[in-house]
Amino acid sequence: xxxxxxxxxxxxxxxxxxxxxxxxxxxxxxxxxxxxxxxxxxxxxxxxxxxxxxxxxxxxxxxxxxxxxxxxxxxxxxxxxxxxxxxxxxxxxxxxxxxxxxxxxxxxxxxxxxxxxxxxxxxxxxxxxxxxxxxxxxxxxxxxxxxxxxxxxxxxxxxxxxxxxxxxxxxxxxxxxxxxxxxxxxxxxxxxxxxxxxxxxxxxxxxxxxxxxxxxxxxxxxxxxxxxxxxxxxxxxxxxxxxxxxxxxxxxxxxxxxxxxxxxxxxxxxxxxxxxxxxxxxxxxxxxxxxxxxxxxxxxxxxxxxxxxxxxxxxxxxxxxxxxxxxxxxxxxxxxxxxxxxxxxxxxxxxx
Amino acid sequence: xxxxxxxxxxxxxxxxxxxxxxxxxxxxxxxxxxxxxxxxxxxxxxxxxxxxxxxxxxxxxxxxxxxxxxxxxxxxx
Numbered sequence: 001x002x003x004x005x006x007x008x009x010x011x012x013x014x015x016x017x018x019x020x021x022x023x024x025x026x027x028x029x030x031x032x033x034x035x036x037x038x039x040x041x042x043x044x045x046x047x048x049x050x051x052x053x054x055x056x057x058x059x060x061x062x063x064x065x066x067x068x069x070x071x072x073x074x075x076x077x078x079x080x081x082x083x084x085x086x087x088x089x090x091x092x093x094x095x096x097x098x099x100x101x102x103x104x105x106x107x108x109x110x111x112x113x114x115x116x117x118x119x120x121x122x123x124x125x126x127x128x129x130x131x132x133x134x135x136x137x138x139x140x141x142x143x144x145x146x147x148x149x150x151x152x153x154x155x156x157x158x159x160x161x162x163x164x165x166x167x168x169x170x171x172x173x174x175x176x177x178x179x180x181x182x183x184x185x186x187x188x189x190x191x192x193x194x195x196x197x198x199x200x201x202x203x204x205x206x207x208x209x210x211x212x213x214x215x216x217x218x219x220x221x222x223x224x225x226x227x228x229x230x231x232x233x234x235x236x237x238x239x240x241x242x243x244x245x246x247x248x249x250x251x252x253x254x255x256x257x258x259x260x261x262x263x264x265x266x267x268x269x270x271x272x273x274x275x276x277x278x279x280x281x282x283x284x285x286x287x288x289x290x291x292x293x294x295x296x297x298x299x300x301x302x303x304x305x306x307x308x309x310x311x312x313x314x315x316x317x318x319x320x321x322x323x324x325x326x327x328x329x330x331x332x333x334x335x336x337x338x339x340x341x342x343x344x345x346x347x348x349x350x351x352x
Numbered sequence: 353x354x355x356x357x358x359x360x361x362x363x364x365x366x367x368x369x370x371x372x373x374x375x376x377x378x379x380x381x382x383x384x385x386x387x388x389x390x391x392x393x394x395x396x397x398x399x400x401x402x403x404x405x406x407x408x409x410x411x412x413x414x415x416x417x418x419x420x421x422x423x424x425x426x427x428x429x
Contacts, residue, residue, distance in 0.1 A: 051413030
């Protein structure tokens with residue numbers, strides 16, 4: 001007899017069929033955004049969306065979805081419908097997302113390393129922490145040119161230059177004076193890799209013991225190599241975590257990030273119904289929703305603020321709203337063509 | 353499905369869950385002002401100084417009460 005087995009690992013689980021052709025559905029809870037699309041597309045009602053509000057907000061040890069392995073027919077529809085990589089369906093080890101016969105969302109997020117200036121704005125803004133920017137900064141010493149010298153005979157070891165140096169380039173070897181050696185410092189040195197020839201030390205030295213000149217100021221930048229100022233780096237987007245929300249694209253100052261979203265739609269909030277409980281704000285995977293701050297006391301602001309630029313129309317907010325104040329409408333779903341009518345119908349059914 | 357649970361031994365009777373619950377507010381708007389709800393259709397109420405579930409069938413499991421309860425007297429599991 002052919003049966004399905006379920007293997008549970010903490011909040012994750014795998015469901016597989018006991019046949020020679022290995023059909024396997026894997027759920028990874030950490031990637032699940034609680035949108036409930038899987039529950040809607042499942043043809044046999046095997047999937048039940050958990051109480052996402054309570055689970056996410058109180059960090060409950062409960063998986064966000066539950067799949068009844070006795071009802072599941074291992075068709076893979078939930079995996080195709082999942083807008084993130086929380087559900088993966090494989091047949092003999094090959095992911096349904098790599099098979100051309102099945103439809104897939106047309107969506108992507110890319111950062112062009114040629115254009116990227118490695119400012120890290122996207123890394124900071126990404127609501128899913130999916131972006132890593134690695135950058136190599138140039139040597140400070142190669143960006144400045146000058147000369148500095150401390151006359152150790154004149155120096156009285158007061159340490160004022162050390163305290164004021166903005167580049168931490170000056171170091172005194174502080175010590176307690178003894179009768180044999182009645183000085184407060186045994187040595188003073190300038191680290192020329194750190195010094196930027198700002199001349200602060202020369203100006204503050206009470207005994208004029210420091211001779212320093214900035215050659216850029218007096219002579220120009222002729223002996224500097226512009227190539228030495230170039231910043232190198234690389235960008236990485238974790239596809240498992242990325243939800244194609246578009247924050248990186250919006251915040252990038254040089255248009256290096258490009259995001260293609262799978263859905264188009266409309267997000268409506270009924271401000272009269274809203275009770276400001278914050279469930280939607282906590283659940284939204286894209287930081288679309290927030291509580292607005294009044295600019296002056298007494299000013300009446302909206303209960304919940306939305307910026308639809310970042311919305312992926314996943315519907316998670318609408319599901320958790322306890323008072324039905326949020327409506328998420330999907331007007332367009334972009335997916336690759338398929339010959340199967342039933343799959344096409346399912347993809348079309350995502351439009352609401 | 354998760355279930356709304358209360359522990360009356362832990363409850364301080366502060367009523368924060370009653371006023372925070374978005375469902376309560378929409379059923380009985382006066383709870384937002386801190387006055388006791390006027391109908392038993394609300395999810396929970398403080399009665400004789402402790403929390404008591406009334407119409408927990410109305411609970412949408414948003415988790416707001418648990419988030420605000422200072423003493424683990426109300427939770428979903």
